[in-house]
Amino acid sequence: MRADVGPLIRTLRPGLTAQAFDRFAAEAHAQGLVFTAAYTAGGGCVAVATHRTLTTSRGRILLVEDLVTDTARRSTGIGAHLYDVLVERARAAGCAAVELDSGVTNHAAHRFYHARRMRVAAFHFRLDDLR
Numbered sequence: 001m002r003a004d005v006g007p008l009i010r011t012l013r014p015g016l017t018a019q020a021f022d023r024f025a026a027e028a029h030a031q032g033l034v035f036t037a038a039y040t041a042g043g044g045c046v047a048v049a050t051h052r053t054l055t056t057s058r059g060r061i062l063l064v065e066d067l068v069t070d071t072a073r074r075s076t077g078i079g080a081h082l083y084d085v086l087v088e089r090a091r092a093a094g095c096a097a098v099e100l101d102s103g104v105t106n107h108a109a110h111r112f113y114h115a116r117r118m119r120v121a122a123f124h125f126r127l128d129d130l131r
Contacts, residue, residue, distance in 0.1 A: 001025050004045035005037055008068050033065065036085065038078050046073045049082045051089070059096035062089060067100070074108075083116060 006021040038047040047069040053062050069079040090098045101124050102109045
């Protein structure tokens with residue numbers, strides 16, 4: 001997990017150290033987070049998706065928390081394949097929708113999601129510094 005998945009997740013979360021990733025992965029997995037990785041024939045991890053299924057007041061959803069492809073492998077179809085896998089998992093789990101957040105300045109990701117018929121359905125608000 002640390003050697004394969006960690007480096008890709010950390011490209012999305014540059015402040016996440018290897019040790020913090022280990023803690024996150026263990027705790028989040030215990031809370032139901034599923035990690036799905038795509039590998040090359042040679043065994044290299046080139047993309048990762050994380051998700052969980054939740055029952056909400058909006059219905060049962062598959063919440064994608066991370067979807068990242070190695071920068072050298074983007075626009076090769078790997079991310080699209082992982083996205084399709086997640087949609088199929090949502091259908092199989094009886095979900096009404098697939099939901100995710102994307103950083104407001106990540107325009108390439110927005111194009112990717114719009115091309116797959118996703119729409120902007122809400123704003124995500126956050127209050128930091130709760131310590």
